[in-house]
Amino acid sequence: MITTTPEPLEVAASPMERSLRRFRANKIGLCALGMVGLLAVIAVAFFVLDVLGIPWPMDPDATNLERKLLPPDSVNWLGTDNLGRDVFSRLLNGAYISLTVGFVAVFVSLFIGVTVGAVAGYFGKWVDNLIMRFVDAIMCFPTFFLILTAVALVGPSIFNIIIVIGLVSWTGTARLVRAEFLTLRESAYVQAARTLGQRGPKIIFRHMLPNAAAPILVTAVLGVPEAILAEAGLSFLGFGVQPPQATWGNIIADGKTYILDAWWLILFPGLAILIAALSFYLTGDALRQAVETRSERQ
Amino acid sequence: MSQPILQVRNLCIDFVLEDRTIEAVKDASFELAAGETLAIVGESGSGKSVTALALTRLLPVPPAVIKGGEILFDGESVMTMDAARLRKLRGGRIAYIFQEPSTSLNPVYTVRSQIGEAIRLHRRDVTDVDAEIVRWLDAVGIVDPAARMHDYPHQLSGGMQQRVMIAMALACQPDVLVADEPTTALDVTIQAQIMELLGSLKERFGMAVILITHNFGIVSGFASRVLVMYRGRIVEQGPTEEILRHPQHAYTRALIDCIPQLGSKAKRLKTIDHAAIEAA
Numbered sequence: 001m002i003t004t005t006p007e008p009l010e011v012a013a014s015p016m017e018r019s020l021r022r023f024r025a026n027k028i029g030l031c032a033l034g035m036v037g038l039l040a041v042i043a044v045a046f047f048v049l050d051v052l053g054i055p056w057p058m059d060p061d062a063t064n065l066e067r068k069l070l071p072p073d074s075v076n077w078l079g080t081d082n083l084g085r086d087v088f089s090r091l092l093n094g095a096y097i098s099l100t101v102g103f104v105a106v107f108v109s110l111f112i113g114v115t116v117g118a119v120a121g122y123f124g125k126w127v128d129n130l131i132m133r134f135v136d137a138i139m140c141f142p143t144f145f146l147i148l149t150a151v152a153l154v155g156p157s158i159f160n161i162i163i164v165i166g167l168v169s170w171t172g173t174a175r176l177v178r179a180e181f182l183t184l185r186e187s188a189y190v191q192a193a194r195t196l197g198q199r200g201p202k203i204i205f206r207h208m209l210p211n212a213a214a215p216i217l218v219t220a221v222l223g224v225p226e227a228i229l230a231e232a233g234l235s236f237l238g239f240g241v242q243p244p245q246a247t248w249g250n251i252i253a254d255g256k257t258y259i260l261d262a263w264w265l266i267l268f269p270g271l272a273i274l275i276a277a278l279s280f281y282l283t284g285d286a287l288r289q290a291v292e293t294r295s296e297r298q
Numbered sequence: 299m300s301q302p303i304l305q306v307r308n309l310c311i312d313f314v315l316e317d318r319t320i321e322a323v324k325d326a327s328f329e330l331a332a333g334e335t336l337a338i339v340g341e342s343g344s345g346k347s348v349t350a351l352a353l354t355r356l357l358p359v360p361p362a363v364i365k366g367g368e369i370l371f372d373g374e375s376v377m378t379m380d381a382a383r384l385r386k387l388r389g390g391r392i393a394y395i396f397q398e399p400s401t402s403l404n405p406v407y408t409v410r411s412q413i414g415e416a417i418r419l420h421r422r423d424v425t426d427v428d429a430e431i432v433r434w435l436d437a438v439g440i441v442d443p444a445a446r447m448h449d450y451p452h453q454l455s456g457g458m459q460q461r462v463m464i465a466m467a468l469a470c471q472p473d474v475l476v477a478d479e480p481t482t483a484l485d486v487t488i489q490a491q492i493m494e495l496l497g498s499l500k501e502r503f504g505m506a507v508i509l510i511t512h513n514f515g516i517v518s519g520f521a522s523r524v525l526v527m528y529r530g531r532i533v534e535q536g537p538t539e540e541i542l543r544h545p546q547h548a549y550t551r552a553l554i555d556c557i558p559q560l561g562s563k564a565k566r567l568k569t570i571d572h573a574a575i576e577a578a
Contacts, residue, residue, distance in 0.1 A: 014450060015406055188401035192463075195356060196416055196470075197388035206415075210406045 019214070022290040029286020035279035043099040046092045060089040061244045069262050079264035081254060087264060090246035091272055097247045098228045098276060101162055105227040108166025110220050113173025114209075120174070121181025122204055132178065135171045143168055147230055151239050158241055161234060165227050173219050180212040187211075214291035221284035225277040232273050248273050301373065303473055303506055304330040304353065309367035311348055314360055322348045324530040326367070330506050332473065337509045337521035337538070339553065341570070345530040346510045350476045354388045355379070372473070390420040393467035397479040399459035403451035409435070410447035413466045420470040434465040437502075439495055457488035461495070468499060475500075478510045493520060515557045518542055526550045528575070548575045 023029055049055070055062075057077070064084035072079045078087040120131040138146075150164040184190055185208070193203050234240030235249025243250055248269040255265025311323040323345040330336050338346045351357050353369060355376060369376040371387065379387065396402050404412060413431045417424055424430050428447075435443030438461040451459055460480060467475055477496060481489035493516055500507050509521055517524055518538055525535040528549045534541060545551045552570045 188396060188398055189404040192394070192396065192402045193404075193415075195354070195388055195394040196466075197385035197390055197419060198415070199385060207404055211404070 019290045023286060026286045026289065028282055029290070032279045032282035032286065035275060036283050039095055039099060039276055039279065042092060043096040046096040050096075055089070058086040058089045060085065060093040060246050062086075069258060071262070072264055078268045079262065081251070081262070081265055082258060085246075087251070087268060090251055091248070091268060093246040094248040094251060094269065094272065095276070097158065097241055097245070098231060098273075101158065101165065101231040102224040102228040102280070104162045105165040105169070105231075106220055106223040108163065109170040109223060109227075110173055110216070111170075112166070113170035114177050114216060116170065117174035117177025118181055118204060118209070121178040122185060122200075122208070124182070124185070128178070132175075135174050138168070139171050141168075144230060144233060147234065148237070148239060151234060156234070156239050156242055158245075161231055161240055165230050169223065169226065169230075173216070173223070176215055176219055177212060180215060181208060184208045184211055218284055218288045218291065221280060221287055224284075225280040228276055228280070229273070248276075302329040303332045303372055305368075305370040306349075306353075307368045307370075309349065309352065309369065310365040311345075311352055311357065312363045312365050314363055321530050322362070323352070326527075326530075326532050328525055328532065328535060330474065330508065333500075333504050333506055334523065335500060335507045335509065335521045337511060337517040337524045338527060339511055339514060339517060339524055340527035341512050341553075344527040346527050347478055349527070350394070350478055350508060350510055353474075353476065354392050355384055356388065386420070389416060389467075389470050389472070391472055392474045392476060393470055393472035394476045394478060395460070395463045395467050395480050397482045399456060399463045399483065400451065402463055403459060405451055408448050408450055409454075409462050413447070413462070413469055416466045417469050430469065431465075434469045435462070437468065437499065438462070438465045439491075440465070456484050457491065460484060460488075460492055464492075464495065464499070468503065468505075471503070472505055474506045474508065476508045476510070479512070480509075481516065482511075482513075489516070496520070512553075513557075514542070514554050526553070 062085065064080070066084065067076070067080050068082055068084040070076060070080045070084075076086045076088065078091065081087060081090070116131055116135070120128040146168045147164050150168065151161060154160045154164065190203060190207050193207050198207075231240055231247065232249035232252075235247045236253045238250075238253065240249055241247045243254070251269040252266055255262065255269070259266055306329070307327050309323055309326040310321070313320040313322050326345070326349055328336070338349065340346045348357065348362070352362075352364065353371075353376065355364075357364070364377070371391065376384075376387065403409075410428070410431055413434065414427050417427050417430055421430075431447050432443045435447060440446050440458060440461055446454075446458075451462075454462065460483075464480075475496075480496065481492050484492060496507065496509075497520055507521075509517070511517060521538050523536065524538045524541045526533050526541070526547065526549065528547070533547045534545070534550050541550060542554065545554055549570075552568075552575060555568045556570065558567055
C-alpha cells in the first residue's frame, strides 16, 4: 500500500494574489491604472485645496478680461478662455467633478444592480421573470436620453446628475449578477453548503457573492468612464453642472464658439476626457483579464 | 433488533417537467440501522441520488414532487419538519459527500474556513475550532494538517480534496453519512485509498453509511447490505454476500456481470441489455 501524500505545488495562495500577479504583468493595465491614480490624486488634491481656500494654480472662476483668449504661456499654462479664466485651473476643477460623478454614480448603480440581480438570480422563477422584464423595459430606452429627460425634470446639479446616472445605469450590472447567480446557485459548493444545513442569506453572502465579485468589480471599473462621458455630454449640452462651476463638458461648450481662434479651449478638455475615459477602460480591461478564473475553476 | 435510525416507507418522487412527468422513485422502502453500512447500487438515472437527497428534503421543489411515502429519522418524520429543524438535520445528523470534490469546495475560501463553517454551524460547543479542524484533517489522513488547512482547494489534489470533504462531513459528527459516488471522479488507486479510509472511519466513529454507487466492485467488502435500484424501483435488497452470490433480479445479474474479471478470457466487456431485462 502506497501512502505518500504528494508535496503541494508552489502556487500563489489566494485567488486574489494570483489575480494581482497577473495584473502586475500587464504593462498597459499598469500604465492605465497609473493614470487613474494620477487623476484621483489631482481630484483629491484639488478638493483639499479648495476646502482650505487655496486656489491652485489659480482660482478657476476668477475672470481677467485683460488676459482673455490667450494661448498657452508661462502664466496660464493652458491658455485662457473668453473671460480670461485659467484653462488649466478649470481642467483641474473638471477632473474633480468628473471623478466624483464617475465614482459615486457607479456606486449607486452597483448597489441597485447587485441587489436586484442577486434577488432575481437567487430566487428565480416568477421573481426572476418579473424583475428581468422590468430591466428589459428600462433597457429599451436609450440611456443618454433617459438621463437627459430625468435631469430636465429634476433640474441640473451635481447631486441630481449623480443620482440620475446611477438610477438609469444599473441594468447591465443587474443582468450580469443575475446570470452569475443562476450559475452559482447550481454549483456544487452551493449545493454542498445546502446539504450542510447553511441558511439562505449566509449562502448568498458567503458562498455566492464572493464568487461573483470579480465580474462585478470589472463592470464597476468599466462603468466609471460611462458615467464620466455621460456627465461630460450633459454638461456640454447645458443640462449638466451649471456654470460658472467648470467641468470638462462645459469648458468645451463655452469654447466651441472660439474654435477657430482658440484651439486650446477645445483640445485640452477634449484630451482630458479622452485620457480619463481611456485610462478607466484599459484598467477595467486589464482587471478583467487578471480575474478571469473560468479556466481554473473547473 | 433496535429501532432503525432511518426508515423510508413507500417513497414516491416525481419530476414534473413542462411536457411530461418522470417518475424518479417508485414506492421505495428500506431501513437503516445505526452504524450499519448500506450500499445503493444502480446505473445513472435509476433514482439512487434522488432517494439520498430526499432523506433531508434537499430536492428542489418544483420540479420534484414527493408524491407519497414517509421518511422517519430517529422516529421523527422528515416530511413535516420545519426549516430550522431541517437545517439541523442536514449536515448535523445526515451529512453528504459528493462525487466531484473539486467543485464541492468553494474556490475562494481556505480549507480551514470551510471546515470551520461546518463546525460552527453544527457544533456550537466547540471552542477551539482550529484544533478541531486539525483533528479531523488528521483523521482523514492528511499529512501536516496544521499547514494544509491554510490551503485553497486548487492547491490540493483530487484525493486530498475528497479527504477534506470527508473531514468536513465528519466534523459535524453525523449519525448517517451519505457518500454519493465518492470515488467516481478519482483514479483507481485513490479510489481504493478513499474506500479504505471510509471503512476505517466508519469503524472508528460508528456512524451509519449509505454508499451510493454504480460499481458493484467497491460494494463487496464495504457494505453489509445492498439495495439495487432500477428505473426508480428497488428491485432487490439483502445482505451483500447473498446478493453477490445469488442475484435474483436480471438487472442485478447484469450489473454484477459488468465488473471486469481479472484473467477472464472474454474479448469484450459486458454491457447491460435493457430489452432482455424488461423481458425477464
